[in-house]
Amino acid sequence: MTILAIDTTNDALAVALYREGLVIESYVSVNKNKHSTRLMPAIDYIMHDADIKPADLTKIVVAKGPGSYTGVRIALSVAKTMAWTLNIPLAAVSSLKALALNAIDHTYVCPFFDARRGLVFTGLYDQAGNLVKEEVNILFEDWLQSLKTFKAPITFVSPDIEHYRALIEDTLGQAAQFLPKGHHVINPGLLATIGEKEEAVDPHQLVPNYLRLVEAEVKWLEKQVADTNE
Amino acid sequence: MGDTSMKKDQVYILAIETSCDETAVAIIKDGKEIISNVVASQIESHKRFGGVVPEVASRHHVEQVTYILEEALSKADMTMKEMDAIAVTEGPGLVGALLVGVSVAKALAFSHQLPLIGVHHIAGHIYANQLLEPFEFPLLSLVVSGGHTELILMKEHGVFEVIGETRDDACGEAYDKVARTIGVPYPGGPLVDKLAQTGEDTLNFPRIYLEEDSYDFSFSGLKSAVINTVHNAKQKGEVLKKEDIARSFQESAVEVLVHKTKKAAQAFQVKQVIVAGGVAANSRLREALTEAFSETDMHLAIPPLALCTDNAAMIGAAGYIAYQKGNRAGLDLNANPGLDLEMYGDR
Ligand SMILES: [Zn+2]
Numbered sequence: 001m002t003i004l005a006i007d008t009t010n011d012a013l014a015v016a017l018y019r020e021g022l023v024i025e026s027y028v029s030v031n032k033n034k035h036s037t038r039l040m041p042a043i044d045y046i047m048h049d050a051d052i053k054p055a056d057l058t059k060i061v062v063a064k065g066p067g068s069y070t071g072v073r074i075a076l077s078v079a080k081t082m083a084w085t086l087n088i089p090l091a092a093v094s095s096l097k098a099l100a101l102n103a104i105d106h107t108y109v110c111p112f113f114d115a116r117r118g119l120v121f122t123g124l125y126d127q128a129g130n131l132v133k134e135e136v137n138i139l140f141e142d143w144l145q146s147l148k149t150f151k152a153p154i155t156f157v158s159p160d161i162e163h164y165r166a167l168i169e170d171t172l173g174q175a176a177q178f179l180p181k182g183h184h185v186i187n188p189g190l191l192a193t194i195g196e197k198e199e200a201v202d203p204h205q206l207v208p209n210y211l212r213l214v215e216a217e218v219k220w221l222e223k224q225v226a227d228t229n230e
Numbered sequence: 231m232g233d234t235s236m237k238k239d240q241v242y243i244l245a246i247e248t249s250c251d252e253t254a255v256a257i258i259k260d261g262k263e264i265i266s267n268v269v270a271s272q273i274e275s276h277k278r279f280g281g282v283v284p285e286v287a288s289r290h291h292v293e294q295v296t297y298i299l300e301e302a303l304s305k306a307d308m309t310m311k312e313m314d315a316i317a318v319t320e321g322p323g324l325v326g327a328l329l330v331g332v333s334v335a336k337a338l339a340f341s342h343q344l345p346l347i348g349v350h351h352i353a354g355h356i357y358a359n360q361l362l363e364p365f366e367f368p369l370l371s372l373v374v375s376g377g378h379t380e381l382i383l384m385k386e387h388g389v390f391e392v393i394g395e396t397r398d399d400a401c402g403e404a405y406d407k408v409a410r411t412i413g414v415p416y417p418g419g420p421l422v423d424k425l426a427q428t429g430e431d432t433l434n435f436p437r438i439y440l441e442e443d444s445y446d447f448s449f450s451g452l453k454s455a456v457i458n459t460v461h462n463a464k465q466k467g468e469v470l471k472k473e474d475i476a477r478s479f480q481e482s483a484v485e486v487l488v489h490k491t492k493k494a495a496q497a498f499q500v501k502q503v504i505v506a507g508g509v510a511a512n513s514r515l516r517e518a519l520t521e522a523f524s525e526t527d528m529h530l531a532i533p534p535l536a537l538c539t540d541n542a543a544m545i546g547a548a549g550y551i552a553y554q555k556g557n558r559a560g561l562d563l564n565a566n567p568g569l570d571l572e573m574y575g576d577r
Contacts, residue, residue: 036329040336040561054341069285070326073292077333084296085310085341204296208289216283 002052003059004043004082005192008035008075009067009095010113011159015042016188017050018196023189025050030185035074058088061195063095063186065209066121066137067113072208080203089200093191094209096135099157100125101190102183106155108132110147112140114160121211124154129194137211140164144171153177159184243553244302244313244338245546248331249323249351251282253294255302256542257313261550262360266305267543270294273417280416281406288326295334310342317549320348320559321569322377328565336561347549348559350574352378353390355506357551358537358544366501366529372491374515375507376402379447381494382571388551390575393494394445401483402509404449408456408479412472423512426480429473433459435482445494452482480514488518495528502529510538
């Protein structure tokens with residue numbers, strides 16, 4: 001099995017190649033707003049380096065969001081197109097789950113991405129990588145309050161961890177745990193590794209995991225409700 | 231085996247266009263023959279917002295694009311292996327929307343190790359006509375759409391000289407605003423055109439010609455005149471016929487467009503005049519241009535409706551010229567929402 005893993009959902013661009021049980025190439029660059037120009041050259045580079053041709057790929061794994069809308073679409077556009085045109089299986093993994101893999105042996109893992117104005121994209125995963133609390137776009141303070149009911153330590157992992165560390169500690173006290181510095185970015189090698197078992201989806205039907213409606217849609221929906229209530 | 235054995239006498243280009251609210255893929259042979267041309271319009275989705283919402287457009291593109299690719303190939307009864315290059319609109323347009331097409335094009339080019347060609351959207355609109363008949367140089371193109379009102383002079387393939395452009399609103403934009411003013415739903419252009427057919431030019435809206443020697447356009451004054459007239463009538467309790475407003479507006483807009491196009495065509499002694507862009511679908515504009523050029527020996531070309539509005543066939547036609555010039559984009563090709571036409575032609 002030769003797997004290409006792709007993530008550009010947040011500030012990091014990450015790609016990796018996995019072959020016969022081993023991560024053989026991995027490239028991560030934290031440089032937001034440059035995903036469009038850098039993703040394909042990065043894929044080209046690692047594949048060339050590993051002497052793997054596009055036709056040699058047997059599966060693609062992509063992080064499908066949440067994250068930057070544009071970043072999510074760049075990764076999905078490339079992954080969907082490659083899987084479809086090379087006629088190989090495509091697996092899509094939540095970018096939160098992909099981030100949670102960094103702390104996979106911890107009892108509870110809370111991955112999150114900053115979504116501005118006090119909001120985050122987040123969810124809660126258990127030791128086995130199963131979702132125990134649904135992924136949401138929420139005020140981080142509210143989310144932390146809701147985590148108080150869990151009677152076990154929770155490990156936080158996020159590229160934005162330093163910005164929120166104090167708030168997490170203030171709210172959860174001893175229950176809050178943190179991975180060491182340097183472990184807070186999606187590791188594409190781990191993404192590729194779980195991708196091997198991940199169920200394939202139809203490339204045509206794969207849509208981004210935005211976790212948020214467009215502002216105009218929200219307003220339109222509100223208006224529909226208001227109109228029917230009149 | 232020499233290099234010549236590799237040289238193909240037939241070139242198939244798969245073209246992708248996602249600059250606004252149309253997800254489109256086409257397969258074009260030798261830059262002039264449409265093998266397949268699939269356009270998925272998002273208009274029904276944007277109608278509820280009264281205009282194109284860029285983020286919504288981008289979302290639809292990523293949902294639709296592989297379906298449209300598959301349909302274009304299956305309608306052509308061809309496979310990716312038979313393609314010689316991938317062409318894609320790199321700009322101008324909505325950046326998020328463009329990025330989907332560009333990402334898809336790069337993934338396709340990489341997967342099949344094919345040359346990648348970036349295409350200017352307006353070059354595409356002009357080259358739509360190449361799918362019908364060959365160009366005769368020098369030629370003048372009037373490009374009128376929701377985002378553009380330009381007069382472009384071409385003396386040879388792939389080289390563009392912008393001799394006039396709008397200083398404020400695009401013509402199609404003015405149509406949409408007038409439509410909103412008289413309560414016509416989005417997209418308003420075609421409906422204003424329809425209303426105008428039964429109205430009369432009674433309101434004496436200004437014809438804005440700017441300086442004597444300028445080929446530039448301005449539509450904001452005309453737009454304001456329409457809004458003010460409607461507003462004043464309302465205050466006085468008068469009722470203006472929508473049809474008359476539409477007709478009066480349309481006569482003013484079309485008169486200026488036709489006058490400047492004809493003047494430029496004569497000044498540059500062109501052989502051919504090509505009308506391009508969504509507003510080229512307007513019935514009055516077609517009629518007035520046909521009349522204006524009927525007595526001249528200049529050849530007026532207006533593509534059929536489906537090739538006036540956004541499509542990928544036109545991107546394939548323009549992409550073929552870039553292909554012949556040897557212009558290749560790298561895998562670092564980016565979407566460029568403000569791509570300049572003259573600079574594009576200088577490549
Ligand atoms: Zn257009």
